[in-house]
Each structure stands twice: as structure tokens, then as C-alpha cells.
Amino acid sequence: MGVALDITRGETLIGKRVPKMDAPEKASGKTRYIHDINLPGQLHAKILHAGVVHARIVSIDTSAARALPGVHAVITAADVPWQRPIGVAKDHLPLKTDRVRSPRDEIAAVAADSAEIAEAALNLIKVVYDPLPIVSSAEDALQPGAPLLHGEELAWTSPDGRREVLHAPSLDNVAMTFNYAQGDVTYGEAESDAVVEDVFWLHYVTHCCMGVSGVIAEFEANENLRLYSNTQVPFLHKREFAELLGIDPGRVRIIQPPIGGGFGSKLDIYPFEPIAIFLAKITRRPIKLVFTREEEFMASPTRQPVLLRLRSGCKRDGTLTFRTIDTLHDNGAYTSWGATTPFVMMQTFSSLYRVPHCQYRTRAVYTNNPYAGSFRGYGNLQATFAVEAHMDKLADAIGMDPLAFRFKNAQEPGEVTPQGMLFKSCGFKDCLETAALRSDYSRKHAEYRAKWHDGNPVKRGVGMASMLHVAGGAKIYPSDGCGTILKIDDFAHVTLITGASEIGQGSETVLAQLVCEELALPLSAVTVVNNDTDITPWDVGVHASRTTFIAGNSAIGAARKAKAKILAAASAKFELPVDRLELRAGHIVEKDSGNRFIEIGKLIRSLHFSDKAELVMTTHYYEPPSQHQDREFKGDVSAAYAWATQVVEVEVDTMTGIVRLLRVTGAHDVGRVLNRLGIEGQIEGGIVMGQGYATTEDLIVENGVVRNPSFRDYKLVTAPEIPEIDISFIETMDGEGPQGAKGVGEAPAICVAAAVANAIYNATGVRLYALPFTPENVYRALKQQARPPVWRVAP
């Protein structure tokens, strides 16, 4: 491929359109995802989900299922008395013992010769339930006298008889709270010339990875556990699975086949994984468990629904004065990462714009609904939706142009926010300017607004929204680091062994590019190994848009060490000081003259063949210079922050409520473009995901039951519906970033819904406070028939 050759002519690979290294394999149908892997002797597993929403389990009769030919094991909680609670708050048993809190709850599981037999066996299991009252919303969960979802403590007895309380009782259905304050909001409000307050409702959506969830679990003869898994956090999972089995984490090996999409859905451990492990342990056979699409909809996590009350103010000159935020998160029946998204939302409230006084209170509350996990953007879509609506409303209230209003309050490089975040690189104002310019925002905004009452039933509008997101990791765990092992063989072929996982985002290609850049080798000289915890070094996982930044710096570090080693050897061989040598186009050259001394491969061969043989094999661990936030949520949690502004132009058919996205103009501060093709793809994909969140996707949950668990009824955006997309890159060259780059994975999905809401307002003069903007919802709002969300819980 042309691009790969450039480096041998001494050109840079950075910023080029470099095709994904795994694309040819994937486009040939040769890639083996977990679904395509079959181990000798494997059994197929299926899980019996409760189907009832909230109930006591009176009895489970598995005798008929056990008797079915071809069935090798049927398990219920009684068969694994040693099972340990899993998940973020350890409030979740893989197999439920005495109570069901959600229809997806796992009651029993079968391992059989085929998936069909396993399925048939499930139908033979008889469970008797005693129904309990259903808690169908976060607000209901907080009403006095509401049934308690986790009112009992959850303890665990280890194989050696130790009893440990892992989850304390929740006597008010509150699973988690976050409180944050900066300044004095009372003072801020007193200073305000305009104040607005609204309640917003952010709905359920789910990841819809094209490759459904699945796992293969197998015990080796020495009882070590080998897991083929789609997880995004293999190293954290090692510990979790080991704890579950009471074994040393070193004895758990996780192999990640290519993954059919993650987007945050594979960040937690879910019951199906321990269940496969239990079955493998009991049957002594490899167990393959792959979801059906319906199960995927029902039993995988969601983006957390949020009821949000926002009050904000500004002065007549446009200065923001204060903001108070209350949020109520529907945690669902168990606690997964959805509960901690307020951590990210907080950044948007406190620091997207300069706001001196800010107070934020949030509660994640147990209900009988599906439980909420992490999903691309992690709380930021919800927070941005509310904040950017208020930016438009405040601008309106003081008669200021919304762009000018944002410009007045936008962050700049060097800012240390009250939360303690330091914006070393910050292209926010450039993002605002560029997106506005390329979309002709100000002119269109005025023009469309003037046509609210012109009698034309089809309206146009433009809306703007911006975002701030971590882009240099996020120090949530004790480590936010990543390790690299780099090996250069005697043909100058590089094996880059990285802790970072590839989930489709293209990290392996970008990491290879960074290494090639250091070593002056073509891309074809690099193989990336990133999928086996027995081989790859530590990493915290694919999340928080961290991979390019953290794994990238780690890879560069290892490559620099390798380069130093090569140059030192060459210096000895050619009796020239190291600083006069350089790697260029596959050769060791004299820096000033460019004279070639030797091919890199040849030099390395000579190292191998000498009696003092040396391998060019290096390791590097990169830990970003970020901080853990303290109890007050203060601290510079990321090594860099990303910025973006998106302007969306819509057409609203007021007769039908149909909102069409015509054009999305995005300006993204990405630090520096490393792989232009890859970054465009990430942004386009993120924008369309944001479009789905805004307009088509809606996981309908009624009294705990998912009503639309299929692609027929859960509408993803299809190709004919996508808008025209115009992307600009603001290259701020972050000082800490690999070659100046910052993380970008989540950013593009974040502001779409907020910008669409503002665009609908600009088109029609009607503001929508609840997502999604389906034709029904928009129509009802336009006809003033939609009730805006209300806040009906005690503060």
C-alpha cells in the first residue's frame, strides 16, 4: 500500500490516511470472532432468565431438564453455594438465590451438546414465583414506603469458610450519591440578570454491538482458567474471575478474539461470564455461551436514563453566574458503571464553560428496570444535553447571539477549573469559530428564526453544542497506565505487544504508526499482539477515550528504547558518537550527510550472531501525570482534555413531527491527527450514534420489561438517513500526547442530541426537554400536547 512506503523515503506517517491493518482479513470473512470459535469437546450453554419482574423464588425444579438426553449440567444458585457477588457495587449474584429483581435475572443455566438441546432443557425447568410490587422508576423508588430492592446485606462465604459482607443494605433504594460544589450558588444567583430552570428527561438506549455478547470458558488440566472473552478490560477481569473462584489471578488467562463492537458495553463483568465458568468447572468441558439478539437487548447494559433539573444564570453582559443541578439516575436492579457516570457529568457542569458557582447533587437509585452500564460518552451526552439547552435559553433571555454567548464563557488554554482540571491544550474557541464558520451558523440561525410563523409547514433550523471530555486517560483506578513490549527480530520486523485492546476503533494501526515513526520502518514491518493476558503487559482497558493517548505513549517509549539500543550498537560498530547517527528509511544513517551505513535488519543480525549476543527487545510502562480526585472531586483527573463543537442543521416537518438531520458540521480539538482515515471514521461513527440517540433509538421499558428487544422495533440509524458530515480538526499539539494527539473515541457522540434540540427550537420555536425526538414525540410537542418532564421527588 502506498502509504506504508512513504516512511522508507523518510516521510512521516503521522496524519496520513492509513488503512486499518486488520481490514483485509475482516473484509475477507476470515476473521474469527468469538462466535466463530469452537473448541474440541465444547458444550453449549444457555441461561434461563426469570421473565418475571420482581418476585420471590419459591421453588426451582430442574429434574426434567437434567434428564434430557444431551444435557451435561443444569445449575441453579444451589449448585454453586460459593458464588460471589459481582459488579461495581458487589450487589449482584450471577445466579439468583431467592429473589428476582429484573426480568433478565439469571435463574438457572444448562450445558448441553448443542444450543438447541440446551434451549429445550430450559423449557423443562419449572420455577414458582411469588410476585412482589414493582418499582418502575427512580422517582417511585424514592417515595416513602417504596419496596426496597436491596434492603438486605449481601454476604459471601469463601471456600475456606470466611464470611465477608460485600454489600451493605440500602434502606432508601439509593445505590450511589455524588455531591459537588464550587463557589456559592446563592451569591451567584443574586448576581444574575437572567435565570432559567428546567427539568430534562434522558431516555434508555443500548449499545447494539453487531457482534452479540459471548464467552468461552475452559479449565486447563492444572485448574487454570482460560477464557475467550470480548471484554474491554481484560486485566481487571482477571482479578474478578479469580476472586470468583478463589484462585490466584495469575492463573486466569483471558484471550480476546476480535471484538464485534464494544462502545463501553463490555466494561463490567456480567452474570453470563461467571455462569459459563461455573458450567466449565462442573462439566470439565469448554463452555461456549453466546447471546441471541433478544438476550442482548434484554440482558446487556444500557445508557443510564436520567431525570435532571438544571437551574442556571448569567449577567446582562453574558457572564455565566451559577448553576445548580439535581439528577436522578435510574440504576436499574443492580449497580454497574452507569451509577458512576455523574463523575463525568460533573466535569461538564463545572468546567465546560467558566462558571464560578456550581452545585451538583445526584442519586443513582435502584429500580426493577434494566441496569445501566457505561456507554460511549459516559454521562456526558446527558449532561451536555441540558447544559447546551440552557446556553441557548440564557443567550435568548439576554438577547445575545448564542455563539457570542458561548464564546464569552468558553475555556481557554492554561485554565485551572475550580474542580482542579488543568487545560494545558484547549482549542475550544477555535472549535466554536470553525464550526460556526463552516456551517454559516449565525446567518442561518437568524434567518430560520425569522421564519417561525411564515406558514411553511416544513421548517429548517441550526443548533450548536460543544463538549469537553477526558482525552488523556481518566485516573479512576489506582493505575491508569499501559505497558508495551517491543521486539525487533533479525529481519527488522517489529512485534508490538501492547496491553491495549482493539475493539474496532483502530488502535492497533495507530500504535503501529507511532512505532514506525520512531523506528523509521514501514507499517508492513509491524505486527501487533494485543489479545492475550498471558503475553501482553498490564493495561486498564479500552475506555475513557484513553487508548491512543496512554497506549500510544507507552508504545513510543518502548520504541525509543529500542532505537537507543540500535544506535548504541551502531555507534560501537562504526565508531561514531551516537548523536551523529539516526534511523532513516530502514537504515542507520549519518545524521548530517544522510549517508547510509547499514540496514537496520542487518545490524540486528550482527548483534544476534556476535558472541555477546543482544536482543533488541524493550519494555515501557506509561502512567499519565494525572491525579486522583479527592473526596470533593477536585483534582486533574486526565492528562489532557478534548473539545468539540458541532452544528447540526435540521429539517422539521411540522405536519408529521419528522426531524431530518441534513448536515452536521463538527470541529474537533484532537490534539493532532495521527491517522486521518481512522479519526474520520471514529467521528462519523460517533456522530451517527449520536443521531440515533437523538432521533431514533429508544429502549422502551414498561414496568421493568423491555418492550422492543429487536432491531425491528429498536431503530438504529440506517444508511439513507445519515446527514452530510463535515469535519474539521483543530490541532492543538498537546504537550503530553503521543505526537501531540489526544483521545477522540467518545467525543463525536456527545453533542449531537444537544445540538439537534437547539436546532429544533431554532426551526420551530418549540423546545423539547425529553429525548428521543421521534416523530410522535416531536409532533406532540409541536402541538403543545407533550407534557414537559417534571421533578416530583423530595430534594
Added chain:
Amino acid sequence: MSATIDIRFRLNGVDTEVSVPATMSALEMLRDRLDLTGTKYACGEGECGACTISVDGVTVNSCLMFAADCDGRELMTIEGLAASSVGEALRASFTRNGAVQCGFCTPGIMMQAHSVLQKHGSCEPADLKRTIEGNLCRCTGYVKIIDSMAEACVAADEGA
């Protein structure tokens, strides 16, 4: 278990005989019986296009087709397409234009793209978008898929 049926068809240019349960889908037959795992399951109900194959030159969702109905037909899967020169051109175009991210939707979309090329239809992006209306992709936002199809389409036109 249901009764089995013996069927014969041509698969990727090779005469093939299998005995399948009457209720088995073509997708299950390809994946579980014939080890052709390039064709993907992502919904099992005709809504996502991941399982697209070509039957007598027409694209179908193999999850909705009974294996038994393959009898006497000519089938092509992504493995067959990949081995052809059109497949190679498409693969190069999809790779070069960044149309592949997680890649799970890719085989199905390539089969659809192939059928577009066969029909010598319009290479206009708006028309190409409609041809993959039934193929869901969660990663790419479709833009680069359309770019790749357009490029391959124009190249095929020029070659024709």
C-alpha cells in the same frame, strides 16, 4: 429433533451435498455445518443484513432462508466473493477507504455491494445508500462504506 433432508447445491463454485434438519436456516447450515463462518449472525430475523449471501445472484438474508430451500441453487458467501477478482477489488476499496471498523457487518455489506456492482446500477451515493438500507453498521456511520462502494462502482463501470 426434526426430520433431515438431503440437499445439493453449488456453493462458491463447488458442488455440495448436505443433510440438514428441515427447520435449519441457511445461516446455521453455512456456519455450523459447512464451517463457513464469514457469514455472520447478528439478529436472526432479517433486520440487520449481517448474514447476507447471494442465492442465484440475488442477495438474501440467510437467517430467514431454510437450508432446505438451497436445494438446486447456486450460493455464494463472503468466502466465495473474497476469492474472486471483484471481491478482491471490493476488499481493497473497503480497506483503503476505512469502511471496516469492528468488521462484523462487513461481510454482509460486501455481499450487498457486490450485488450492486453486478447489476450495473447507479453509482450515486444517494442510490448506494438505499441499497444497503437493510444492513446495519454500528461503528462506521456508513460514510466510508458508501465511499468504498462508490469507488468500486465507478471502477467497475470504467472497467466494463
